[in-house]
Amino acid sequence: GPCRGGMGCGPARYLVFFQYFGTRYSGVMETKSDQALIGVQNYLEKAAEKLGASVPVRFHISSRTDSGVHALCNSAHLDIQRAPGKPHFTGQQLTHSLNCHLRPEPISILSAHRVASTFHARLQALSRTYIYRLLVGCAHPSQVPVFERDLCWAPAGGPLNIPAMQEAAQFLLGTHNFSTFRSLSNEKPLRSPVRTIFQVEIQPSPGFLSHHYEHRGLEFWEVKFRGKSFLYRQVRRMVGALVAVGQGKLAPHHIKELLEIKDALAFPPNTMAPPSGLFLKSVEY
Amino acid sequence: GPCRGGMGCGPARYLVFFQYFGTRYSGVMETKSDQALIGVQNYLEKAAEKLGASVPVRFHISSRTDSGVHALCNSAHLDIQRAPGKPHFTGQQLTHSLNCHLRPEPISILSAHRVASTFHARLQALSRTYIYRLLVGCAHPSQVPVFERDLCWAPAGGPLNIPAMQEAAQFLLGTHNFSTFRSLSNEKPLRSPVRTIFQVEIQPSPGFLSHHYEHRGLEFWEVKFRGKSFLYRQVRRMVGALVAVGQGKLAPHHIKELLEIKDALAFPPNTMAPPSGLFLKSVEY
Structure with missing residues (x-):
């Protein structure tokens, strides 16, 4: 050779x-x-x-x-x-x-x-961290700053009850059967619906140049999830359910009940968060 | 009627x-x-x-x-x-x-x-505020985060001496003949080159989601100018000259000398900042 x-x-x-x-x-x-x-x-x-x-x-x-x-x-x-x-x-x-x-x-x-030639990027990842960006204070989607289009979600319907969302998020921490929070997909064989979430945080976040337009009453929030791995659309479904809590459509304890039902079809319709606000922040090794 | x-x-x-x-x-x-x-x-x-x-x-x-x-x-x-x-x-x-x-x-x-029907948006503006976003720490343009493309300028050539830029910026404050900092344009009749700058500031600034990638060593800075009005490309020429000071190509006192020359052709070639970093922040009435 x-x-x-x-x-x-x-x-x-x-x-x-x-x-x-x-x-x-x-x-x-x-x-x-x-x-x-x-x-x-x-x-x-x-x-x-x-x-x-x-x-x-x-x-x-x-x-x-x-x-x-x-x-x-x-x-x-x-x-x-x-x-x-x-x-x-x-x-x-x-x-x-x-x-x-x-x-x-x-x-x-x-x-x-x-x-090393044995290294595997997917199998050897210890965890993944996602952040989801929410924009609060828009009465209409046209109020999303042009620099933030496709980079956040501005849920309709007024302010969000952030403390209620923070309370609800605690139910997601730890190891659970997340069947209710998985979207069904026929592309992949069904894997175990049990996943472990190490960290959930809901914190204020700067928007792009938003210190220059504070008077417009727009507020950015970030929901952060760190876990070993996530089910299909799990993060967007979890965020959507937390926003429903923030809007008063669900109570914090409903998140616990949704987990216990273990049925994707029990997820409240039209509640999944859109893709535009979701960012894979990092993959940890 | x-x-x-x-x-x-x-x-x-x-x-x-x-x-x-x-x-x-x-x-x-x-x-x-x-x-x-x-x-x-x-x-x-x-x-x-x-x-x-x-x-x-x-x-x-x-x-x-x-x-x-x-x-x-x-x-x-x-x-x-x-x-x-x-x-x-x-x-x-x-x-x-x-x-x-x-x-x-x-x-x-x-x-x-x-x-009122006599109101005039241009003539009645009391001042305009511009910000110019600089990205420091990129060895190559491909290191500009994809979310910041077209929204900042990453000047080549290593770190910037910010205190020197701040010292140089003070020479621009107040009322001056800004002929050296105007680009020549045959589209408009020549107006007076005298302009007044009320405020110049150079401050650190958050980048889009940059709190999530602090370890990459990227730093965003904003140069802010407030003045009654500005000459054609004046802000981009002023920023370009300040960056040349930050790179050690000019000394701070050269900004004062450029002002005193009062000649657009005396502006150092290839020094004007590109449009991508410039934002009109507000028009004040």
Whole structure:
């Protein structure tokens, strides 16, 4: 074989962290490329094609996100097999090259790290942290600042009772059967509905340049969830239910009852939060 | 004439405040609509056409902004002559209708106020406040977070000496001949180059969700200018010169010398700040 001169001849595995503005994509996962919206993974792999690797590069994404959902930081692993005699990319070279080829898409590689060939981005993640941005104080969707469009949810119907939401959120902490908070999907075999949430927080958050328009009475809040992993649409359903509590449509103890029912069909209709406010903040290893 | 029943029969004048994401427009002012990028004013007047007024509605914009420049809040006055017998719009009705017709453009009416028929949005403005957003800590433009693209400037070349910039900014305060800081334009007759700056401030600023990625070493700064009015591209030239001070290419006292030269051609080449970081924050009456 052509392995010589101290050059590694097997593929090199990398862990990459990347971010994206999700509005333009069908989600993070690859889709058939003949669709109107395609996946972030399609763009990542198209950029990787231009690295000139000997074998097509596949991204193994750690954390699925839906159409319209954003990532401050998602992660994936990938293997790169270069032509014989060519040295492996450094993390910095790989970051820079992929970013050049990703332009002008709003997808960006944050960093790339050489890892062992046994490393698996999805299976080895210890936890995922999501934040959901709520905008309070809009009487109508047209009052969402133009700089915040597609980046938050402004639920209709006046102020939110934040202390009630905070009380309700405590019921979600810990290990539970989250069947009521999972959307049914026929794309995937049903996995266990038991999940563990390590952290839930509801805190005020700055909006984009909102210190310049405080007088408009708009308030941003962030709901943060950290857990090992989440079920399909679990975060958006949990946020939607908490907002229903904030609006007085549900009482805090109803969250506990919804958990105990363990039935996706018992989830109150039209209560799921839209994708625009959801951000995958980080994947922890 | 058809003036009866307590209905005002003359036109009603309104002062409107509006915001826009400037990247998609040729600037705020109206342009011929056959160009690739057209002006924010074109969209405002197209939305106003759908109000069914008897006379075409013209927006008299208070503050010009260039292509790529944003507004948290700009202002304009306009007259609306309704059909005989129809009552004047309230400010709220006008805001709501225009916003419906502006969708999906990233332009939004913030409020509308009935004013005297002698009111003039440009001539009666007491001052304008601009902010310019700088991103420090990017080794390469691809390190600008995807959520901040087109919304800041990340000058190349390492950290900025902020105290030196703050020292230099003090020379711009007060009344000066700003000829060196004006871009030449053959579109307008030359007006007096004397302008008064009431306030200059350079302060740290939050980035969009940047509290979630503090470890990346990115820092946002805002340069704020308040003045009665500004010359063509004056703010971008002042910011560019201050950044050159921050990079050590100019000393703070060079700002004073540039002012004293009173010659647009003496401005250091390739120093003007790009439009992406500039926001008209407010117009004061």
